[in-house]
Amino acid sequence: FIVGWMLGIGIYVRTIIRTKKMLRVLNGASVSKEGVVLFREGLCEAFTFGILKPRIAICAHCIEALPQEEVQAMLGHETEHAAARDPLWFLLLDVARAAFFFVPMVSQLAQWFRTAAELAADDHVGNRKALGGALLRTAEGMHRSDGSLAISSFASQIEERIERLINPRFDAQRRLHGASLFISLVILVGSIGSLY
Secondary structure (H helix, E strand, O other): OHHHHHHHHHHHHHHHHHHHHHHHHHHOOEEOOOOOEEEOOOOOOEEEEOOOOOEEEEEHHHHHHOOHHHHHHHHHHHHHHHHOOHHHHHHHHHHHHHHOOOOHHHHHHHHHHHHHHHHHHHHOOOOHHHHHHHHHHHHHHOEOOOOOEOOHHHHHHHHHHHHHHHOOOOOOOOOOOHHHHHHHHHHHHHHHHHHO
């Protein structure tokens, strides 16, 4: 339990350091009149960063290469992440996942929350077709030489997100794994018993 909390604190500190480093790197980048940070490094991507004051960053390559409606759809998606303060929630989830690494359900619940946050941000975009096109183009650009996607969390969510964009009534079935639920309950009851 103590090791888990030390890992959680380590992840928190690492995230704060990485965010400050990103802000320094992006500080030289240009900022649009809407407050969006434009950078020229890396893959064609857009993301939301910052814990207390979330900001949106988009690669200038995306703006040059993608159709305008797809860029607007990407920005709409990221704007929803910023409004919901998702970077803060994702940080708290990462800390909880590390702190309770010995409880299998915590990791599964954290993954479900991330996917739900992505789907909620997708739902607030007016042009679903444009967002789907941007998502596919971004995924194509993220493939490694071995064919796998460069970002594992993106890879695990892309299929569900595209299905939801195509069919708004699509509702993914969340399955609880019996073994992980049983182990989690045993650990929870054991922990409460130990504390009592």
